[in-house]
Amino acid sequence: xxxxxxxxxxxxxxxxxxxxxxxxxxxxxxxxxxxxxxxxxxxxxxxxxxxxxxxxxxxxxxxxxxxxxxxxxxxxxxxxxxxxxxxxxxxxxxxxxxxxxxxxxxxxxxxxxxxxxxxxxxxxxxxxxxxxxxxxxxxxxxxxxxxxxxxxxxxxxxxxxxxxxxxxxxxxxxxxxxxxxxxxxxxxxxxxxxxxxxxxxxxxxxxxxxxxxxxxxxxxxxxxxxxxxxxxxxxxxxxxxxxxxxxxxxxxxxxxxxx
Amino acid sequence: xxxxxxxxxxxxxxxxxxxxxxxxxxxxxxxxxxxxxxxxxxxxxxxxxxxxxxxxxxxxxxxxxxxxxxxxxxxxxxxxxxxxxxxxxxxxxxxxxxxxxxxxxxxxxxxxxxxxxxxxxxxxxxxxxxxxxxxxxxxxxxxxxxxxxxxxxxxxxxxxxxxxxxxxxxxxxxxxxxxxxxxxxxxxxxxxxxxxxxxxxxxxxxxxxxxxxxxxxxxxxxxxxxxxxxxxxxxxxxxxxxxxxxxxxxxxxxxxxxx
DNA sequence: CGCCCTGTTGAATCTGGTCAAACTAAGTGG
DNA sequence: CCACTTAGTTTGACCAGATTCAACAGGGCG
Numbered sequence: 001x002x003x004x005x006x007x008x009x010x011x012x013x014x015x016x017x018x019x020x021x022x023x024x025x026x027x028x029x030x031x032x033x034x035x036x037x038x039x040x041x042x043x044x045x046x047x048x049x050x051x052x053x054x055x056x057x058x059x060x061x062x063x064x065x066x067x068x069x070x071x072x073x074x075x076x077x078x079x080x081x082x083x084x085x086x087x088x089x090x091x092x093x094x095x096x097x098x099x100x101x102x103x104x105x106x107x108x109x110x111x112x113x114x115x116x117x118x119x120x121x122x123x124x125x126x127x128x129x130x131x132x133x134x135x136x137x138x139x140x141x142x143x144x145x146x147x148x149x150x151x152x153x154x155x156x157x158x159x160x161x162x163x164x165x166x167x168x169x170x171x172x173x174x175x176x177x178x179x180x181x182x183x184x185x186x187x188x189x190x191x192x193x194x195x196x197x198x199x200x201x202x203x204x205x206x207x208x209x210x211x212x213x214x215x216x217x218x219x220x221x222x223x224x225x226x227x228x229x230x231x232x233x234x235x236x237x238x239x240x241x242x243x244x245x246x247x248x249x250x251x252x253x254x255x256x257x258x259x
Numbered sequence: 260x261x262x263x264x265x266x267x268x269x270x271x272x273x274x275x276x277x278x279x280x281x282x283x284x285x286x287x288x289x290x291x292x293x294x295x296x297x298x299x300x301x302x303x304x305x306x307x308x309x310x311x312x313x314x315x316x317x318x319x320x321x322x323x324x325x326x327x328x329x330x331x332x333x334x335x336x337x338x339x340x341x342x343x344x345x346x347x348x349x350x351x352x353x354x355x356x357x358x359x360x361x362x363x364x365x366x367x368x369x370x371x372x373x374x375x376x377x378x379x380x381x382x383x384x385x386x387x388x389x390x391x392x393x394x395x396x397x398x399x400x401x402x403x404x405x406x407x408x409x410x411x412x413x414x415x416x417x418x419x420x421x422x423x424x425x426x427x428x429x430x431x432x433x434x435x436x437x438x439x440x441x442x443x444x445x446x447x448x449x450x451x452x453x454x455x456x457x458x459x460x461x462x463x464x465x466x467x468x469x470x471x472x473x474x475x476x477x478x479x480x481x482x483x484x485x486x487x488x489x490x491x492x493x494x495x496x497x498x499x500x501x502x503x504x505x506x507x508x509x510x511x512x513x514x515x516x517x518x
Numbered sequence: 519c520g521c522c523c524t525g526t527t528g529a530a531t532c533t534g535g536t537c538a539a540a541c542t543a544a545g546t547g548g
Numbered sequence: 549c550c551a552c553t554t555a556g557t558t559t560g561a562c563c564a565g566a567t568t569c570a571a572c573a574g575g576g577c578g
Contacts, residue, residue: 154412470558
């Protein structure tokens with residue numbers, strides 16, 4: 001039935017080789033038989049342009065999505081349209097899992113740039129999780145990670161002032177770059193000040209002001225979207241990272257902000 | 260091995276009949292064979308007094324906990340000891356799931372009152388999830404729910420002012436009571452103002468002030484910890500609930516605040 | 519070249535935090 | 549039973565940080 005779906009969509013040529021689900025599961029001990037199985041479940045591919053919506057709040061839960069390339073932001077909103085960005089998502093990550101409970105998407109997903117997505121129907125997803133044990137446990141871990149990420153963000157939103165938020169944000173980027181073997185002290189912020197502000201719960205003007213203050217104090221050098229961190233120690237002192245700084249890396253699943 | 264653990268702990272008499280895991284899973288289609296299986300996995304029971312710690316941030320992930328009775332708050336913290344309460348948890352809920360990914364607890368759990376807990380070792384938990392399909396999918400749904408809850412809280416913390424936060428909080432309690440067939444307009448707040456403030460990311464003085472303001476405006480009547488909601492409509496208007504108000508109930512897994 | 523978008527800066531304003539004090543209820547011990 | 553302590557709550561005064569509004573600078577692009 002899922003194979004049929006693949007054929008219907010005219011996307012038979014699409015293997016799962018480069019899709020997020022594959023990337024996600026392979027390092028976790030899936031053997032090739034499993035990945036062949038994966039292929040069966042991927043329904044079709046979608047290509048989104050910047051600003052296009054993947055799913056909306058309240059919409060029925062139809063698919064789980066895996067990002068192949070590009071990046072996506074998710075956000076929730078109030079009655080009167082105020083948005084809170086809850087995450088930026090990159091290749092290898094899954095979207096829509098938080099709809100499993102209520103069978104409705106509870107946040108909105110929008111492409112930040114041209115983005116390629118694998119679609120897995122909700123039914124197929126359940127089947128997949130049931131039939132492939134290694135995928136199954138991997139799902140739990142992924143959701144566990146998302147919960148942890150959100151908790152870090154709540155701490156930031158609830159208890160940190162604007163300076164601390166910015167410092168935390170910069171350090172989190174720095175660490176993620178270090179993990180990917182990019183420079184931890186020099187990179188591009190490829191999102192707008194307003195995105196940063198929204199994510200951190202402060203006005204974009206405040207973001208600007210604090211960046212310039214940090215610069216005046218010599219901790220950073222920033223020019224448009226390129227930034228150099230001159231004093232990680234001082235930034236750390238300001239950021240006031242969570243207790244288990246070693247274990248709990250960061251609440252920021254962001255896109256690759258360097259190049 | 261898990262059976263052995265049960266016997267070692269001297270808690271053989273404890274069946275899973277009243278433990279959270281049982282309550283959780285039974286309505287979801289577990290048959291009695293499955294629940295017998297469940298019994299095998301519950302290692303032992305713990306009894307916590309008010310203020311006692313169930314697990315700490317950074318501690319190794321050893322167990323998943325199910326609340327039998329009482330209530331527990333979880334929180335994360337910064338370097339310098341500021342806390343952010345991330346949830347209040349009640350019977351039937353599981354604790355510790357967000358440690359699945361990193362194998363360390365990333366928040367701290369403390370009993371709010373005398374609380375009875377079932378303990379399931381991490382290894383047994385994995386086995387349980389692997390062997391009992393109905394439990395497995397249930398886990399995914401639980402974590403999905405927690406993510407949704409956290410997203411609502413992030414929206415509140417990032418984009419709402421103090422009045423809106425309080426109104427949201429009161430309405431969420433009201434709805435939960437309605438679900439349990441308690442009065443949605445009259446109940447006890449059995450947590451301190453400071454707990455409320457911490458949870459909502461505002462000072463306890465601000466909580467007090469806004470409660471009195473709401474009272475002056477006739478929307479509520481409050482006396483110590485007993486509260487009457489006189490005007491749900493006006494509260495809703497202030498709260499500015501998320502778009503899909505129907506689908507997305509509330510970000511507040513709180514304890515029974517009425518009696 | 520001129521327009522638009524993003525980002526920066528300044529000034530006024532205001533929300534909410536902090537500090538301090540008073541008050542209440544509930545214990546606690548003599 | 550009463551004096552005393554303690555924790556929780558409320559209230560006022562003051563102030564800092566952040567928002568809002570507005571103007572402006574500069575780069576990228578048609």
